[in-house]
Amino acid sequence: MGINCSTLLPCCVDSEVKSSVLEVPNAENEDRIEANDGPAFCEFTLNQLNNATSGFAVENIVSEHGEKAPNVVYKGKLDNQMRIVVKRFNRNAWPDARQFLEEARSVGLLRNQRLANLLGCCCEDDERLLVAEYMPNETLAKHLFxxxxxxxxxxxxxxVVLHLAEALEYCTSQGRALYHDLNAYRVLFDEDGNPRLSTFGLMKNSRDGKSYSTNLAFTPPEYLRTGRVTPESVIYSFGTLLLDLLSGKHIPPSHALDLIRDRNLQMLTDSCLEGQFSDDDGTELVRLASRCLQYEPRERPNTKSIVAALTPLQKETEVPSQLLMGIQHSAATVASLSPLGEACSRKDLTAIHEVLEHLGYKDDDGVANELSFQMWTNQIQDTLNSKKTGDAAFQQKDFRLAIESYTQFIDIxxxxxxxxxxxxxxCYLMSDMPQEALNDAMQAQVISPVWHIASYLQSxxxxxxxxxxxxxxxxxxxxTLEAKRNTPRK
Incomplete structure (x- = not known):
């Protein structure tokens, strides 16, 4: 039995959407996903994702996302304002549409607070796209290197390593033990600074390339022999991530193992960490890394034992990740607001009205209005009269009349x-009609995509x-848009 996608993901209310939602199949899963009860997986139309990414605009490309060309990841925003990332595959990557849909739906069943969860997919003609939760605070590679x-x-x-191990353990428990090319770019940070594992790496490999990067020094030895990913291969890659976090550099496992054998742990440890941990803690992490990097796959630990080894090592567990990371929460990033931005942050509608009244129609300059002569002679007077009446009502704070008049202007x-x-x-906000207000603010952004006032009113x-x-x-x-607008071009 399916769930109506529109009740969970407002973007899918559109009649174009093809509802195809999968339920979690057993009660055990319900306990596991309780902490991340996000929207159900659904299928998007290409038109929806095209709109969300502004036509797959170059400026929306997310450069650091662990993906190899020609696959590209874009950031975007759905109609309900939910932020997303969209992975657009190489057109030859998944020739079998049914295989792609089955694989995406299977990964889409997973819901966990340790994952950047897969929200949906799109499969139209030869297009293959995945949609996942947006993580605003970049990758582990960025913060580490x-x-x-x-x-x-x-x-x-x-x-980070505990949350990553917990993510892999959850996936293993759900029958998704294989993860392709696990690396520091696959670990993302959410708005609270918590690390999440990208679900893109859970998709079975297709024709879009090898499961591991071309750097053979970091590739599991058995993969070099067989070309196949196994659960033990994932553990090997986890070991390379342990080395990354310990050293602050991308050290080849063979070199790291030589340092470990020579007991030269000082060369293996990030000098920036001096005084932050005990020798016992460092030794324990090195020991775990060396176990993960064993040449024989059967000698490597499983995810459950890795979680058990990392749990007692945790420090400052009561301190939020945001503080440990030195990440400013979004609420703090708006400390130096303009008068309009500050009014919007306070929801001070009277102050917003004053700013809009003072601004007038200055920001309409450059908006294209193509009028035929017939349109001009037959309709322009009605249009101007409606706008004039609306402006007078807006100035006098007669918001009901302003809504009626502006509606006539728009409808003409x-x-x-x-x-x-x-x-x-x-006017809708003044009349306690927030949904109508949101619709208008979004339409203003459609007309003028980089207009900061549209985003402020949406807020x-x-x-x-x-x-x-x-x-x-x-x-x-x-x-951000207002700051760019006010920055003089060189």
């Missing part, structure tokens, strides 16, 4: 104006709908 403000603390490194359709949609959005409307996380994201987006 290319850090800018501070190196990752020892306590956070231990948390002779001209488009992001400002009219923004003004009607605020207020989303807050009115009780979607606080999405509201905060929209506020940050508005701040």
């Amino acid at each position: 290319h850090w800018e403000t501070q190196p990752m603390k020892w306590a956070m490194r231990l948390r 359709g002779t001209m488009v104006s992001p400002t009219v949609h923004a003004r009607r959005s605020l 207020v409307a989303l807050a009115g709908l009780g979607m606080e996380n999405e509201a905060q994201s929209a506020l940050v987006e508005g701040t």
Whole structure:
């Protein structure tokens, strides 16, 4: 029995969507996913994902995501403001559409707080796309190898390996023990700074390339012999990640094992970690890494024993990941807001009204309005009259009349104006109609994609709908767009 996708994922309300949702098959899974009761897996249309990624725009490409060309990962935003990433496969990657759908649906059954969960897929013509949760705080590779403000603390490194081991143990318990090319790019950080394992690596390998990177020094030895991924191969890759976190560098396992045999642990340990851990803790992590990197697959530990070994090593367990990582939460990133941004963060509708009234129609400059002569003679006067009446009502704070007049302007359709949609959005907010306000703010963004005011108004409307996380994201987006707008071009 399927679940109606539209009740769980608002993006799928569209009649174009093809509902195909799978339920979790047993009660044991229900206990496991309780901490991450996200939307059910569903199939998207290509049109939906095209809209979400602004036509798969180059500026939406996520460069660090562990994917090899020609596969590309894009960030995007669904109609319900949920942020997503979309992996677009090479057109020759999955020639069998049924195989792709079955594999995506199988991975889509998984729901766990240690995973960047797979939300859906798209299979139209020769297009093959996966949709997953958006993780805003980049990859482990970025924080470990290319850090800018501070190196990752020892306590956070231990948390990363435990969460990663728990993710692999959960996947193993659900019959998905194989993970392709496990590396520091596959570990992502959510808005709270918690590490998550990308679900993209759980898809069985197709024609899009090898299961491991071309760097043979980091490839499990049995894979070099057989070309097959096994659960033990995944443990070997986990061992290379342990080395990464211990050293802060990407050290080839053979070189690391030589250092371990020579008891030269100082050369293996990140100098930035000096004084942060005891010799016993360091020795225990090195011992675990060497076990994972054994040449014979049968001599490597399983995920359950790895979790058991890492759990007692955890430090500062009461400290949030966000603080350990030195990541500013989205609420903190808007400390220096413009007057409009601050008004929107406070949901101060009166202050927003003052700003919009003062701004007038300055931001409508450059919006294309192609009018034929017949349109001009027959409809332009009605259009201008409706707008004029709406503007007068807006100024006098007669929001009911403003809504009626602006609606007439929009319905006539002779001209488009992001400002009219923004003004009607605020009128709806004043009238306690947040859904209608959100629709208008989104339409303003469609007309003018980089207009910060559209994002700001979306933030207020989303807050009115009780979607606080999405509201905060929209506020940050508005701040970013406004900052870019005010930065002089060189």
